[in-house]
Amino acid sequence: MTLDPDVADLVKRVMEERGVTFKKALNDAIRDGLTPAARKSALFRTPTFAMGFNPAIPWDKSLRLAGVLEDDEVAHRLASRK
Numbered sequence: 001m002t003l004d005p006d007v008a009d010l011v012k013r014v015m016e017e018r019g020v021t022f023k024k025a026l027n028d029a030i031r032d033g034l035t036p037a038a039r040k041s042a043l044f045r046t047p048t049f050a051m052g053f054n055p056a057i058p059w060d061k062s063l064r065l066a067g068v069l070e071d072d073e074v075a076h077r078l079a080s081r082k
Contacts, residue, residue, distance in 0.1 A: 010029075011025050011026055011029065014028075014029065
């Protein structure tokens with residue numbers, strides 16, 4: 001098997017970073033590239049945190065609230081220029 005120069009450089013970099021042999025670095029790269037996406041995504045997990053429930057905060061309207069707050073800030077800045 002002949003590797004393109006850029007691929008050989010990538011394999012060498014992985015060898016140095018992980019301290020593995022050429023064979024291990026190449027086999028891992030091929031496995032990673034040929035593994036179905038569904039299996040890959042199952043390996044990554046985003047941590048979640050309970051934020052509690054406060055009925056006074058309308059989370060479904062948070063973008064509108066952010067817009068109103070931004071408008072108020074812009075109006076305040078414009079008023080303070082005079």
